[in-house]
Amino acid sequence: MTQEVKEIFANRAGPAAQAGSRASAGAGAHVGPGIAPPAPAALAAKVRTLAPSMTRSMQRVAEAVANDPAGCAALTVTGLGELTGTSEATVVRTARLLGYPGYRDLRLALAGLAAQQQSGRAPAITTDIAVDDPIADVVAKLAYDEQQTLADTAAGLDTVQLGAAVTAAAAARRIDVYGIGASGLVAQDLTQKLLRIGLIAHAHSDPHLAVTNAVQLRAGDVAIAITHSGSTGDVIEPLRVAFERGATTVAITGRPNGAVAQYADHVLTTSTARESELRPAAMSSRTSQLLVVDCLFVGVAQRTYEMAAPALAASYEALAHRHRR
Amino acid sequence: MTQEVKEIFANRAGPAAQAGSRASAGAGAHVGPGIAPPAPAALAAKVRTLAPSMTRSMQRVAEAVANDPAGCAALTVTGLGELTGTSEATVVRTARLLGYPGYRDLRLALAGLAAQQQSGRAPAITTDIAVDDPIADVVAKLAYDEQQTLADTAAGLDTVQLGAAVTAAAAARRIDVYGIGASGLVAQDLTQKLLRIGLIAHAHSDPHLAVTNAVQLRAGDVAIAITHSGSTGDVIEPLRVAFERGATTVAITGRPNGAVAQYADHVLTTSTARESELRPAAMSSRTSQLLVVDCLFVGVAQRTYEMAAPALAASYEALAHRHRR
DNA sequence: CACCGAGCCGAAAATATCTTTCATACGTGA
DNA sequence: TCACGTATGAAAGATATTTTCGGCTCGGTG
Numbered sequence: 113m114t115q116e117v118k119e120i121f122a123n124r125a126g127p128a129a130q131a132g133s134r135a136s137a138g139a140g141a142h143v144g145p146g147i148a149p150p151a152p153a154a155l156a157a158k159v160r161t162l163a164p165s166m167t168r169s170m171q172r173v174a175e176a177v178a179n180d181p182a183g184c185a186a187l188t189v190t191g192l193g194e195l196t197g198t199s200e201a202t203v204v205r206t207a208r209l210l211g212y213p214g215y216r217d218l219r220l221a222l223a224g225l226a227a228q229q230q231s232g233r234a235p236a237i238t239t240d241i242a243v244d245d246p247i248a249d250v251v252a253k254l255a256y257d258e259q260q261t262l263a264d265t266a267a268g269l270d271t272v273q274l275g276a277a278v279t280a281a282a283a284a285r286r287i288d289v290y291g292i293g294a295s296g297l298v299a300q301d302l303t304q305k306l307l308r309i310g311l312i313a314h315a316h317s318d319p320h321l322a323v324t325n326a327v328q329l330r331a332g333d334v335a336i337a338i339t340h341s342g343s344t345g346d347v348i349e350p351l352r353v354a355f356e357r358g359a360t361t362v363a364i365t366g367r368p369n370g371a372v373a374q375y376a377d378h379v380l381t382t383s384t385a386r387e388s389e390l391r392p393a394a395m396s397s398r399t400s401q402l403l404v405v406d407c408l409f410v411g412v413a414q415r416t417y418e419m420a421a422p423a424l425a426a427s428y429e430a431l432a433h434r435h436r437r
Numbered sequence: 438m439t440q441e442v443k444e445i446f447a448n449r450a451g452p453a454a455q456a457g458s459r460a461s462a463g464a465g466a467h468v469g470p471g472i473a474p475p476a477p478a479a480l481a482a483k484v485r486t487l488a489p490s491m492t493r494s495m496q497r498v499a500e501a502v503a504n505d506p507a508g509c510a511a512l513t514v515t516g517l518g519e520l521t522g523t524s525e526a527t528v529v530r531t532a533r534l535l536g537y538p539g540y541r542d543l544r545l546a547l548a549g550l551a552a553q554q555q556s557g558r559a560p561a562i563t564t565d566i567a568v569d570d571p572i573a574d575v576v577a578k579l580a581y582d583e584q585q586t587l588a589d590t591a592a593g594l595d596t597v598q599l600g601a602a603v604t605a606a607a608a609a610r611r612i613d614v615y616g617i618g619a620s621g622l623v624a625q626d627l628t629q630k631l632l633r634i635g636l637i638a639h640a641h642s643d644p645h646l647a648v649t650n651a652v653q654l655r656a657g658d659v660a661i662a663i664t665h666s667g668s669t670g671d672v673i674e675p676l677r678v679a680f681e682r683g684a685t686t687v688a689i690t691g692r693p694n695g696a697v698a699q700y701a702d703h704v705l706t707t708s709t710a711r712e713s714e715l716r717p718a719a720m721s722s723r724t725s726q727l728l729v730v731d732c733l734f735v736g737v738a739q740r741t742y743e744m745a746a747p748a749l750a751a752s753y754e755a756l757a758h759r760h761r762r
Numbered sequence: 763c764a765c766c767g768a769g770c771c772g773a774a775a776a777t778a779t780c781t782t783t784c785a786t787a788c789g790t791g792a
Numbered sequence: 793t794c795a796c797g798t799a800t801g802a803a804a805g806a807t808a809t810t811t812t813c814g815g816c817t818c819g820g821t822g
Contacts, residue, residue: 167799185545189780199801204781215780216808220510223545224552241735243742247603248596250739251732255591258728259584266580271573278572294629297622301723304619395731398626402727403583406720407576410566414575417568492770514809524772529810540809541779 155181155225157264157383158210164384165369166209169198173206177218182226189215258399264383265400269407277336277378278411280360281306284334287313288354290322290347291338294394295401298364299338302405308427309413309420322350329359336362338405340382340397342370351375364404366397380404480506480550483535491534494523498531502543507551514540583724589708590725594732602661602703603736605685606631609659612638613679615647615672616663619723623689624663627730634738634745644671651678658684663730665707665722667695676700689729691722705729 159178163171173196177184184192192215193200207218241253281287287306291299296317306313316322329335335354339347342365355361355375363376366384373379382400413420484503488496498521502509509517517540518525532543566578606612612631616624621642631638641647654660660679664672667690680686680700688701691709698704707725738745 169800188778190778193801200780201782201801202799205800220545220548223548227549227552243739245739247600247732247736250735251591251594251596251599254731254735255587255728258731259587262580262584262587266576269576271576274576275572294626297626297629301619301622304622394630399724399727402724403580406579406583407572410575410579411572414568414570494771513807515807518772525809526772526811527770530771 155210155221157268160264160384161268161366161368161381162209164367166206169196169202170206170209172196173198173203174210177206177210177222181222181229185219185222185226254395257396261383261396261399262403265403268381268383269404270379270381273378273380274404274407274411277334277362277380277408278415280362280378281311281334281336281408282412282415283332284360285312285332286329287311287334287336288322288325288329288350288359289313289315289336289338290317290350291315292317292319292344292346294398295338295340295344295347298398298401298405299336301402302336302338302409305405305409306412308424309416310423311412311416316350319346319349322346323353326350326353326359327357329354329357331358331360333359334362335359336364337372337376338364338401339370339372340366340384340394340401342367342372344372348372348375364401366400380408480535480546487534491531494521494527495531495534497521498523498528499535502531502535502547506547506554510544510547510551579720582721586708586721586724587728590728593706593708594729595704595706598703598705599729599732599736602659602687602705602733603740605687605703606636606659606661606733607737607740608657609685610637610657611654612636612659612661613647613650613654613675613684614638614640614661614663615642615675616640617642617644617669617671620663620665620669620672620726623723623726623730624661626727627661627663627734630734631737633749634741635748636737636741641675644674647671647675648678651675651684652682654679654682654684656683656685659687660684661687661689662697662701663689663726664695664697665691665709665726667692667697669697673697673700689726691725705733 156178159174163174166174173192176192176196184195187195189200189203193203196203204215207215210218212218212221241250245253287303289299289303291297296315299315299317303313303315314325316325326335333354335351337347337351342363348371351361351363351372352375355377360378361376362378362380363372364380364382365372366382367373368379368381382397382404384397384400413424481503484499488499491499498517501517501521509520512520514525514528518528521528529540532540535543537543537546566575570578612628614624614628616622621640624640624642628638628640639650641650651660658679660676662672662676667688673696676686676688676697677700680702685703686701687703687705688697689705689707690697691707692698693704693706707722707729709722709725738749
């Protein structure tokens, strides 16, 4: 991929960019205007989400922006470049990656964010969990972090993509969900719920079986891949197969620019909280994934309400007798 | 007074904001440092106050700005000039009169104002999810509910019981976790994480196998039962067996007085949020259970830090090569 | 009624800022 | 070590903002 093409791609980096027809998945030509919605308050989350796909210099810029929105809003592109020890070009590139047309718009968003922070409650300092933290602190910090993750996820979720995924799933003949490790549990969670409202859904965590099943899919079916890293081969492979068989494909990932996205008709972005030794990434990504999956499920339940409501009631009934008095 | 002098005077009309370099004399500095809070409507008030001293053209500009901050923030100086049927110069003069160094800064302030107004609107998340809720509302409501669940859980969690459970688990020869259905996934989640830090843990969702394994437990082992209802026979049974064999038993349940509690040395209470047709109880109980399980895990990781840290690092390394570039 | 001056206004020049291009340096894998 | 692709900043190019400057209107005046 040449530098030129790469830059153009960066320009349409937003998840929404994937929305186009599947035919254009690899051959995007024109830069559509106004695809990516400017992020409101989700900027800090976005920075974390996209940080891994950033270069070092860009990360410095992103960090500065996330740490002091108000301060950065007061700076020109040149000023921010100097502050971060980089160039104007890098600042603009970072702004693009974050989903804005250019630095000017990022700056406006920054001003908005600063105003919100100032009017709202304090930015809320989060210290990491330490080895010697008392158990009560652990509880408080974990609860706070997971709440934060939920807020970030909700703010960063593209409702258009979500809506499209819901529509596809609600009408699907069959829904296959791929996930490995911690994401596998999320896949199962989604599957369990979909089954409860009478849909046909399967979760696969065995890569071979997943591919074997993916081959059976066709137009009208839905395949969903869940991977935090966006680059888990064992999950990408079945999605690719499903994609090529004509099924509608959905990726739930923390790296909307990751490899998995290229085979996904719809990309749902989960947020990434910072991790530490005692707080594995799996923890917050799981929280984020579950929220996305819940939204997906409720959306589908809405669309299939006629069928879903009695099915839910029936499954509830069926379990009642298994409870001890 | 000459034309020239007049314009300069207008330029200095604002408060001390002009003092420093233009970059540092941001809009925030102007609006902020006073006694009054950064009132959202400060700008509208200022417009009214200063309107009498404005010329006709400037009033048109000021009015446009006051009526639609968000819209104007999206416009360039030229655009706003056209919109109001005036010129760029007039727009700049208006910005000056309102106390900003130039239009650029007014625009930034406008963006901030817009963001505040935006965030002020509560999405009415207090209501239940309805069948015809737009997808964006579903996201907001679910996120809010899960956040609430987390807060409730953290508040209601008995840290003494939790600490005792942590101590037992950290020293355990072996840890068995029982859970069925949605709780089964939580059990697996906990098990996966414990395995990652080098502990011996098993999740059981097959009632028969669970009992079979429980028989093997003895003092020094830990058995954990996860059940929202507190009365799931298939989960209580193995816990009872473990309890009778002398293992330390823990119950993670939403009904601390339920049947499961009678065989539990330590009871960790999860919170129960309201449910509805479209929001099965499993959803919030799962969120709650996961938080408890996370706390348990982090607590154990703290206690076994010497072993946990390298184990976590190792498992991370081992997975790295499974990611596509 | 013609004239005058004060101040308003916008076109266009001047400046600042943002964006793009391009050559170079850097790191990485063969 | 070499070759290749990528990241990066300097500088050119494009936009946006600010300033300048002269025409214009309007109210007062001889």
